[in-house]
Amino acid sequence: MSPREKLQAEAKNRVLISDGAFGTQIQNRKLTEQDYAGDLGLKADQKGNNDILALTRPDVIEDITRAYLDAGSDVIATNTFSANVISQADYAAESLVRDINVESGKIARKLADEFEEKDGRPRFVAGAIGPTNKTLSLSPDVEDPGFREITFDYLTSVYHEQAAALIEGGCDFILIETIFDTLNAKAGIMAVKQLEQELGRDVPIMVSMTLTDLSGRNLSGHTVEAFWYAVRHANPATIGLNCSFGADQLRPHVQLLSKLADTLLMAYPNAGLPNELGEYDELPETTAALVKEWADNGRVNIIGGCCGSTPEHIAAMADAV
Numbered sequence: 001m002s003p004r005e006k007l008q009a010e011a012k013n014r015v016l017i018s019d020g021a022f023g024t025q026i027q028n029r030k031l032t033e034q035d036y037a038g039d040l041g042l043k044a045d046q047k048g049n050n051d052i053l054a055l056t057r058p059d060v061i062e063d064i065t066r067a068y069l070d071a072g073s074d075v076i077a078t079n080t081f082s083a084n085v086i087s088q089a090d091y092a093a094e095s096l097v098r099d100i101n102v103e104s105g106k107i108a109r110k111l112a113d114e115f116e117e118k119d120g121r122p123r124f125v126a127g128a129i130g131p132t133n134k135t136l137s138l139s140p141d142v143e144d145p146g147f148r149e150i151t152f153d154y155l156t157s158v159y160h161e162q163a164a165a166l167i168e169g170g171c172d173f174i175l176i177e178t179i180f181d182t183l184n185a186k187a188g189i190m191a192v193k194q195l196e197q198e199l200g201r202d203v204p205i206m207v208s209m210t211l212t213d214l215s216g217r218n219l220s221g222h223t224v225e226a227f228w229y230a231v232r233h234a235n236p237a238t239i240g241l242n243c244s245f246g247a248d249q250l251r252p253h254v255q256l257l258s259k260l261a262d263t264l265l266m267a268y269p270n271a272g273l274p275n276e277l278g279e280y281d282e283l284p285e286t287t288a289a290l291v292k293e294w295a296d297n298g299r300v301n302i303i304g305g306c307c308g309s310t311p312e313h314i315a316a317m318a319d320a321v
Contacts, residue, residue, distance in 0.1 A: 003172035004204040004237045006122050010074065011264050011301040015321040018075040018126075018268055018304030019068035020314045022061075024280070026050050029060060044092040051083040052093060054104040062107050067311040069115045072318030074123060075266075075302060076112060077175055078104040081130035084162045086150070098165045101127070105169015126175035126206055127166030129159060129188055136183040137220035152187055159191035167195065167203060177208040178243050178306075180219040182230050185209075189234045204237040206266060211244040216253050224257050232262075240266035243306045246273050246282060247290035254299055264301040267294065271308035280308020288316035295321040 001009070010016060031053075036046035038056030046052055053060050061079050068076055083101050085094045093100075105127060112123035136155060139147045163174050176188040185207060196203045209227050212219050222230065228239060239261045241253055247269040254267050269291075272282025287305065294300045303321065305313045 002202060002204075003124060004202065007124055007173075007237060008264065010122055015295045015300065016074040016302040017072050017314060017318045017321075018266065018302050019065075019073045019077055020268075020305035020309030020311065021307055022064055022079045022081075023050055024308055024310060025064045025067070026053065026060065031057065031060070035060075040093075040096070042092055044090075046091055046093070049082075049088075049091045049093065051080055051088070051100050051104070052091070052096065054079060054100050054107060055096065058103065058107055061104065062111065065108055065111050068314055069111055069123065071311040071315035073304070073314055074121070075126055075304070076108050076123065077126045077128040077177075078108050078166060078169070078171065080104045080128050080162070080166065081178075084129070084132055084158050086132040086134055086155075086158055087130070097161060101162055101165030102169040105166050105171045109170030124173065125171045126173045127163065127169070127171035128175045128177055129162055129166075131178050131180055131184050132158070134184075135181045135219065136187065137181045152183065155184060155187040156190045156194070159188045160194055163188075163192050163195050163203070164198075167199070173204050173206050173237055175206040175208065177206075178210045179208065179227075180210055180212065182218065182220050182222045182227055185231060189231060193234070205234060206238040206240075207231050207234070207236045208238075208240045208242040208266065208268075210242060211250075211253060214245070214249060216256070224253050225260060228257060228260050236263055238264040238266040238302060240268070240300075240302075242268045243270060246270050247287055247294075249273070251290070251294065254294055258299040265299065266302035266304075267291075267300050268304035268306045268309075270306045271310075271313055274308070282308070284310070284313040284316035287313050288320040291317055292320040
């Protein structure tokens with residue numbers, strides 16, 4: 001049975017649980033520049049380059065992943081949100097993109113298999129691909145609306161490199177997440193479709209949109225409905241929403257998408273809204289009660305957490321549903 005078929009079979013029986021934030025957990029560990037840089041000999045400072053920890057402190061990434069699996073996660077994502085040449089250029093680490101993704105995939109795969117062997121419950125690994133800090137739909141120059149920093153073909157090649165390495169590392173799915181620009185998402189989809197042709201097999205994708213404001217649009221102006229119809233042709237294994245807001249604010253948009261989508265719906269909101277210090281302080285039981293309402297109404301198939309969420313939030317969600 002393929003990963004897509006296994007996921008669909010499991011989702012028929014129960015609401016599945018994904019994981020929570022990696023960045024929050026990494027920040028809590030107060031790592032030093034040496035922790036990030038290791039002995040790689042890179043010219044730029046690496047502190048804040050969370051993705052590179054797969055090479056320099058894999059024990060940290062393994063520990064966080066294990067904590068989410070202990071909390072009840074069925075789907076775990078790789079710590080590779082910025083593991084692409086565009087984002088890694090900020091750290092002069094472009095040459096390490098393949099290694100970061102392969103090793104991140106291996107960490108998640110090893111732990112997923114370990115937990116599945118223990119209790120027989122299937123675990124799934126999603127190779128996470130973030131949106132980069134570039135947008136194909138909008139110009140960064142207000143004086144030149146037609147200007148674009150990158151081309152569609154270039155971004156497709158960037159995503160292709162990352163997706164290929166994640167699959168090599170053992171991922172079941174490619175998760176194109178936190179999509180603020182629908183055209184960026186289409187480049188990601190194109191990259192995976194090219195990879196499918198090269199590998200001669202299905203590489204299932206998970207697609208997750210992020211909203212810019214409470215009106216329910218992303219940065220490129222698409223509503224939830226328009227976004228779904230823009231990516232539906234790709235036959236995603238899951239469609240959903242992540243980041244943006246807490247579960248309370250995200251609820252009507254999840255409800256709308258659940259009425260439209262003819263595939264599994266995955267939603268992972270932030271742990272509420274950030275406070276004046278930019279920190280998230282919504283309690284696990286609060287988040288859990290909100291997403292339980294989604295589950296009870298049949299709105300979602302997979303739930304988890306984004307910014308500010310912790311293993312405690314995931315455990316509370318797992319208990320709630």
